[in-house]
Structures are given as C-alpha cells and as structure tokens.
Amino acid sequence: MTRVKGHWRRSSKGTLHWVRPHSRRTAIAGAGGGITLAILIYILVASLQAGPSSSSVSTPSSMAPESTLSVPTGKYVQLAQALQAARHRIGLSLEEVSRxxxxxxxxxxxxxxxxxxxxxxxxxTLGRTYQLTSKERSDLLDHRLRAEIGIN
Known part of the structure; x- marks a missing residue:
C-alpha cells in the first residue's frame, strides 16, 4: 500500500474536487523495489523477444526514473508491450499522450x-505521436492483426 497525499482532482465536468489523503494499492509490492523489478521484467521480455542471437538488450534511454513499466497481462500482450515501450522511450505520460x-x-x-x-x-495516431518509423508502425498493425486472428 502506498500513502497518497491529499490533492485536487478535476471531474469529467471540469469542476475541481479535493481528494482526502488515502492509501492506494501498488501494482508491485514494495516502495522502491517495484521500479527495479518492473525494469528487470521488461529487459527479460525484450531479450526473449530478441531471440538467442542477441547478447545485449538496450533499454529506453529517456525513461523517467519515477516511471514504472507494468507487465501487460491481458489478451493483447505483444501489442500492449510495444505501445508501452514506445511511450516510455519518448518519456510521455498517458495524460500527455491523451491530450x-x-x-x-x-x-x-x-x-x-x-x-x-x-x-x-x-x-x-499513436505511432506518429510516439515518433515511430514506418516499419515500427507497420509492426504495431501486425501485432493488432495477429491478436485479431488469434496468432501469437
């Protein structure tokens, strides 16, 4: 559990509301170890996707220290991992991408x-926002197609 300070939150109608201090469940247990664990999982997944011929794995260079990579568990895992890695690579938050x-x-x-x-x-749209090459954008569409027809 993480303790969250009181803060202002804007509702969908645009009005501001005060949110009292409260506790929030964390995705990965532990205050400081969660980031390290998430990065290690990301590197492991990237190395498995690269195959046995690749001996080194590069991590996104512009990743903010306070950001964490969550491990996608849903139906469209490969597409989710590609989207998350691309967003973290250019250092944008979900709110910034949404805007x-x-x-x-x-x-x-x-x-x-x-x-x-x-x-x-x-x-x-996301590919252009994440400054992906045409090959990387094509790969995103390929992940989508594969998930749609049920091929991993």
Missing amino acids: QTGIPRSQLSDAEAGALMPTAEQLD
Missing part, C-alpha cells in the same frame, strides 16, 4: 494493459 492524440486516457491505459485493442486509426 496530443484525443484518445481517452482510460483507453490508452487499457491498451497498455492488454485489455483493449486500439483501432487501426488509433494505432497510426
């Missing part, structure tokens, strides 16, 4: 958790 693309933050979060498959148009 830039017009895609609701909740949909972005669900897509990165593997629970929701973005449309092809949304993937193209």
Whole structure:
C-alpha cells in the first residue's frame, strides 16, 4: 500500500474536487523495489523477444526514473508491450499522450494493459505521436492483426 497525499482532482465536468489523503494499492509490492523489478521484467521480455542471437538488450534511454513499466497481462500482450515501450522511450505520460492524440486516457491505459485493442486509426495516431518509423508502425498493425486472428 502506498500513502497518497491529499490533492485536487478535476471531474469529467471540469469542476475541481479535493481528494482526502488515502492509501492506494501498488501494482508491485514494495516502495522502491517495484521500479527495479518492473525494469528487470521488461529487459527479460525484450531479450526473449530478441531471440538467442542477441547478447545485449538496450533499454529506453529517456525513461523517467519515477516511471514504472507494468507487465501487460491481458489478451493483447505483444501489442500492449510495444505501445508501452514506445511511450516510455519518448518519456510521455498517458495524460500527455491523451491530450496530443484525443484518445481517452482510460483507453490508452487499457491498451497498455492488454485489455483493449486500439483501432487501426488509433494505432497510426499513436505511432506518429510516439515518433515511430514506418516499419515500427507497420509492426504495431501486425501485432493488432495477429491478436485479431488469434496468432501469437
């Protein structure tokens, strides 16, 4: 559990409301160890995807120290991992991406958790926002197609 300070939150109607101090469950237990564990899992997954011929794994260079990579567990894991890695690589938060693309933050979060498959148009918009090459954007669409027809 993580203790959260009181803060202001904007409702969907645009009004501000005070949120009392409260406790929130953390995705990975432990205050400081969670980030390290998430990064190690990310590196392990990346090395497994790279195959046995790759001896070194590069991590995103612009990853903010306070950010954590959650491990997608939903139906669309490969697409979720690719989206999350691309966003972390350029150092944007979900809120910033939502503002830039017009895609609701909740949909972005669900897509990165593997629970929701973005449309092809949304993937193209995200690819441009994440400054992906045309090959990387094509790979995103390939992940989407594979998930759609049930091929890992």
